[in-house]
Amino acid sequence: MSLIYLQGYPESLLAQVRQLIAEQRLGEVLRKRYPEGHAITSDRALYDYALTLKTQALRNAPPLNKVIYDSKIKVMKHALGLHTAISRVQGGKLKAKAEIRVATIFKQAPEAFLRMIVVHELAHIKEKDHNKSFYQLCCHMEPQYHQLEFDTRLWLTEQALRGRES
Template sequence: MNRLKYISHYPEHIQQQAQSLLDQNKLGALLQAKYPKVHTFQSNKALYEYAIAIKNSYMRKSSSLSKVEYSDKISALNALGLHSRISRVHGGKLKAKKEIRIDTRFKQMPLEFLRMIVVHELAHLKEMDHNKAFYQLCEYMEPNYHRYELDLRLYLTCLDYAD
């Protein structure tokens, strides 16, 4: 099994540095010192309000969200969060709902990692693909987006390494 599966697509020098820190049992302590506190958005209601506040600050004119919630049915290797568009016929009209689900493990993670994944899923409201415009939108909402994404992947690696 690949012990660096969360960063396997990163450059070799980053993988080597991460492996070295893991081998020396220093990576976890380094991340703990950098991100010492777990966020306080523990309920689905609090998560929804947090996501809507970010959306309203940066994407006021984008589609509305009907639901934002934690889900234990998401595999962190394949996805850290999911966005879905659901269309239903209601009377004679077609109603579209947009929902975001965040992996339940984010309840126990630092705020920076939760913000990164919420920003990522919100960006999908405007850009479906992971293209240049998508990542520009992510960086607009969170200037440290790429730093947090790498650190989150290293954090997940630490969690797997500890098991």
């Protein structure tokens, strides 16, 4: 089986994932580790959720103009979420607007996975590239960021096995 969501991880780790899949235990392991879903299913609730995280960790960052679930994001073709900075001329001034879009599949994900996606996209407000500063900022906002990113990729693998991928 191709582990497309886990490309770049060490072969020893991938072997463990393949073992869980062969034993049909991947979903069980994830449900045990992350038993709770979330009730953040509307765009307004997602905006409020992202704004709370931003206020806690990125007080001096530019404002968020829009945070929505986007059914057009296909996890395989894009990322898990998207951050865009839209610049428009209004009057004689250049105005920038920050938008975050999260793949709709995360409405059904455990809250920790949604948090990881939102933290990732919020970090792009300050750091555009996936560099050391970017990941330090992610870990500042969510100390378990790297584990959550890996587990989110495991969850997406399990969703694909069940035919539920976005």
